[in-house]
Amino acid sequence: MAMMSIQKRLRSTVSLAATVALCGALTSTGAESVTAAEVAAAPTGNGVVIRRLSQEQYETIVHDIFGPGMKIGGRFEPVPREEGLLAVGAGRVGLTTSGFEQYDAMARTIATQVVDPTHRKVLIPCKPAVATGPDDTCAKQFISQAGALLYRRPLNERELTLQLKAANQAATSLKDFYAGLESSLSLMLVSPQFLYRQETVEADPSKPGQYRLDAYAKASRLSFLFWNTGPDPQLLAAAQSGALHTDKGLASEIDRLMASPRIEKGVRAFFSDMLGFDEFDTLAKDGTIYPKFTTHVSQDSQEQTLRTITELLLVNKGDYRDLFTTRKTFLTPLLASVYGVPLLQNKPNGYPETWHAYEYPEGDPRSGILTHVSFVSLHSHPGRTSPTIRGKAMREMIMCQKVPDPPGNVNFTVVQDTNNPLFKTARERLTAHATEAMCTGCHKITDPIGLALENFDSAGGYRLRENGAMLDTSGTLNATQFTGAAGLGQAMSENAAVTQCLVRRLSAFALGRATTAGEAAWVKSLNDGFSADAYRVPNLMKRIATSTEFFRVSAPANGH
Amino acid sequence: MVSRKVSGRWAAIMAGAAFVAGAQPAAAETKSFVVSWFLQAAHSYEGDCPDGINPLPEDLFRIELRGIGMSEKDIEEIVGGVNGGAATDEVEHAIVNRGRHNGKPMNAYTYPDTVPDPGLHEVKGKFAYGFNLDGKTTPNNYEDPETAEKGVDNQYWRALGCNINHRGTKTERPAEWSLHWELNRNSMPAWLITVEADDFTKEGSDVTVTLNKALERVTRDANGYVRADATFRADPDPRWQNTLKGSIKNGMIEVRDPHEVHLSGDPYMLTDLDMTQARVRMKLNPEDGTIEGIIGGYIPWRRVLFIYGSSGWNSETMLGTDIPGAYHALKKMADAYPDPKTGQNTAISTAFRIVGVPAFIVRIKDQVE
Incomplete structure (x- = not known):
């Protein structure tokens, strides 16, 4: 009885403490400190975000x-x-x-x-x-x-x-x-x-009248960017000693974070987020149409893409654009059955190994992460593909281009009827659908790239035909014409919007907010730097982390 | 060497292929499959059991208990308590030990000959799947419903085809075998089929059918069926190498010359498949890439009995095969390989339906240890 009473009281205390802290001013650590909420309210941008x-x-x-x-x-x-x-x-x-x-x-x-x-x-x-x-x-x-x-x-x-x-x-x-x-x-x-x-700011002693993130907030920004976790004791020590406020100390810690294998965690977290892998939690496929697509396949497909990304970007220090053309990937036996390629569970010495490096032969349509099960299945309906959804995903996720949602009164009947003998393929159905004036504009943005992936069904399996009709996978990306998934990947890799989008997303990931108009020069410098670094993502992370803008905060609006 | 259904696009070099040696001479066309169903080839139709469908287990228990001299009162007390298998220990014990030897109870599954023959009905219809294994046509033979081949030897079907749980057709799988196969294939090694031909569309073209046991088990798809396009290693053990030579006939892959087939199954129920004088006919299904057909031959009848006897009480009460009844029927119907001392035939003619889904098969005969 006594224990229950204590626990109940403690629970009330906890709830109260949390509520007060969340709704009220956030904790400051020193007399000169300004709360993050006050800084976040500053109208001049560069505010901190409580994530x-x-x-x-x-x-x-x-x-x-x-x-x-x-x-x-x-x-x-x-x-x-x-x-x-x-x-x-x-x-x-x-x-x-x-x-x-x-x-x-x-x-x-x-x-x-x-x-x-x-x-x-x-x-x-x-x-x-x-x-x-x-x-x-x-x-x-x-x-x-x-x-x-x-x-x-x-x-x-x-x-x-x-x-x-x-x-x-x-x-x-x-x-x-x-x-x-x-x-x-x-x-x-x-x-x-x-x-x-929470991020705490303090007056910048070297620049009177200006403010900066305190050293611990800096440590957190760095740690979450590179490792997707809180600072380790060494980074906290660097904050405590003031080393993080020095160029040398900051560079030393960034080098240490980047040299650690834990950087893979940060890269994985970013790309999982950017590619919308959280949506796999609610992804469903019609088992009668796609019997190979199981929960394990769904999980493996995400891991395949993340392994492909980390291998190319971190292990091989490769060019980000090559993610859209690479024939190198990793497969499990389950995934291999979906892709229709041979792969054994065991390594040559008989040691059981689930994941195997795999390279598709030259000329194979499976090249680039857009042909992975993780992309084509996530951006499809449960029982059929959707070039429009796939095209929208490419525009929005990979190129940072917003595609408007369809108007509420659109008639989807023609698109949804996969048994209509007049329109055997998705291209034919979309062509018929897009004759409606209100639909044409958006479909011009999405469909020419989405149709290039039509060789991959809703579960990622390969097909040449739909309803017996040969699939036409030709397309255009802006003015670039191409054929098939390989052509699409090549076109994507050569499109400036793709690398610019990566810069935009990664900087937003680091800051916890979209960059502001006032940061345009910084974004341009990141883009230029990304190009100069031959589009190496770790280098871009370092450029972000070492830039003044990454830690810059505005003066509070209330005159503190 | 990796083989599978032919597709130029997938002339892929698998990542692990470097260790796969033992390449075979390149055939013009090779197709590989993993067995997804292996069932008694049932062909039930109205009138094929003119003496009736065999009684359900409770009624057969009554017949057998009468046969050992039990009173009607005791019989009803025991059989009334069987309750579809949800019985008390006492009832289960009485049923399991309904054999008698010198008046003492005997386990009916271990010693089925200690239970009087309840006299299962025979399949007396004209048609049954299979092959004319002995080249003769006798009153005990059938006619194959698909090929019209006469003199078909399939005494296994004759023995148990009037059991309700064995009845089925090409499209309606018989319950007993479906369940056994479903239960076993998760734990037994996958069975592999490779067919090679110069031209599958050319009548008379030579065909080689290879049956192997895999080192892996099957995996399942979202519907619980055997996953297609998975990769398997053919067990290099010489005991499980079965190469059958045949030809394309009427669009079918046919193996007419008798061969031996040995495949390792599950130690609990299916044990090993040891088939002699085996014949095969199979058809490729271009729609879904599967292969389906009939394999027939002689197998030891006691091994067939083990399929039922190993799960004794459950097999009888849940699936409905009376084990002493099956023992007596199989023993009577056995039609080949007589024991030189007793004259009792040791093997029984059979026919099984075999279905395969596309798979990749890796030959590791010469794999470096």
Whole structure:
């Protein structure tokens, strides 16, 4: 009974603390600091964005701090896509009551594991004087260490006092030191300081009247960009020492982040986001038409594309544009059955290996990531392809060109009827459909590129015909004429909008917002630099991270 | 060497192909498949069982229990409790041990000859799938409903084709075999078919049919069927190499000369397929790329019995094959390879429907260890 009462009270405290922190002013760390909310409200752009951690970021941070064996469970609320990225949408989301309940449940699950008899030996850096009551000295040691990694900065005095008080009260009431730590850790895990990437600004001592991100906010921006997780102790130390405010110190840390294999996490997070892989969660295919498309195929297809990307961009330090033409990829036996190519589970020595490097022969229509199952299946209907949806996806995701939504009163009957003997192929159906004046404009943008992928059915399988009629996969991209998926990939790789879009998306991913008109010169310099670097994405990441604009913040509007 | 259905586009060099050696002489056309269905070739029709369809298990239990001298009261008490297999331990024990030897209970599945023959009905119709294996035409032979071949030997069908769970057609799979195959193919090695011909469309063209056991199992598609276009390694073990020579006849792939076929199955139910004097006819389906046909020959009848006996109680109560009844029927119908001492035939003529979906097959005969 007593335990229930305590837990109930603690839960109320947690909820209240979170609510107050979210709705009110965000925490400042020093007398000269200005809240992020005030800066974000500045009308001159270059504001900071308060981003909610993504599910992957949340999980990675917890596993980084407490070990990969931590079970998390729970459910994460959806995030809207803005500027083509969930990473930007994450700066626009609040938290519902049920969403908070999920965070609360996850926090308790994690905290319980951290202090259990098995994990405490490793994760708690000290032993209490007595296990049946509070020990502020030991509690402070744990809370300080774990708190700094969770909040991505050292806890300030007020936060530390609050946490110690919570730990002390719970340990006293429950006569259990570890229950006290569990309560404190639960509190930190539901605090906005953990769940949201808050950024604090401070007066810039070298430029009177101007402001800058404080060193810990800088550390977070860097870490999330390169590793998609919070700063590690070394990066926090560089922030604490002030090294991150020096060109040399900043460059040193960027080089370290880029040299780490964890950069793959950052690259994967960006491209998963840019390519809309979250939509696989709701993707469905008609099993009677596409029996090869299973949940495992769906999962493997995403991994195929991400492996192709990281191999080309990171391992081979290749040209981003080659992603649209490369015949090199990775396959699993399941994917191979969809692609209709032979692939065994085992390596030559008999060692079981799911993923195998694979290169399509020269002249094969399977070239470039647009021919991957992950692209053609994601941008199709459950039972048929959609050149329009595929074309729209290419325009919007790859070229950053907005395609208007169809008007509400469009008649789709002709397009949807795949059994009409008069219109056997999607091209014929779309041609008939596009005779309606209101449809013509948009279809001119989408269909000529989408039709080039018609050799790939809704599940990614290869086909030459539809309803017995030979498929015509010729198309145009702006003024460039081409044939088939390989031609499309080549045209995409040569189109300036493709590389410019990558710059736009990656900078938005890094900043958590779209770049502003005032940053046009910076964007141009990034584009020029990307070109000069032969379109190497890690180099572009470095250019972003080392630029003044990446950390620049506007002066607060209220005169602070 | 990697083989599959012919397609110039997929003349791909697989990533792992470098280790695959043992290339065979290039055939003009090679098509490869993994077996997706292997079932008793059922051809049931009205009037083929003039003595009636065999009774359901409970009724056969009654017949057999009477045969061992049990009172009607005890019989009803036991059989009434069978309840489709959801029986008490006592009832199950009584049914399982309904054999008698010197008055003592015996396991009816291990010693089916200790249960009196309930007298299963025979298939006496004119038609059944298969081949004329012995070159003779006798009253015990059938006529194949598709090829009109006379003198078809298929005593396995005669023995159990009047069981309700064995009845079926080309398009309606028989329940007993469907279930066994469904259960087994997740755990048994995949069976592979390779057909090679100079020209599949040319009448009289020579054909080689190769049947192999794979080192891998099948995988399933979204509907639970065998996934097409998966890749398998043919087991290089010499015991499982079956090369059958035939020709194109009436548009079919036909193997008329008798061959032996040995394939390793599942140790629980299907065990090994050891077929002698095997013949094959198969047809390619250009619509979906599958292959389908009939393979017939002699197999040891005790191995057929094991399919049912190994799952004893479940096989009887859930699937409906009375095991002592099947024992007596198969033993009576066995028609080849008599034991030199007893004169009892050891093998029974059979015909199975075999269906394959396209697959890639890698030959690893000469793979470097």
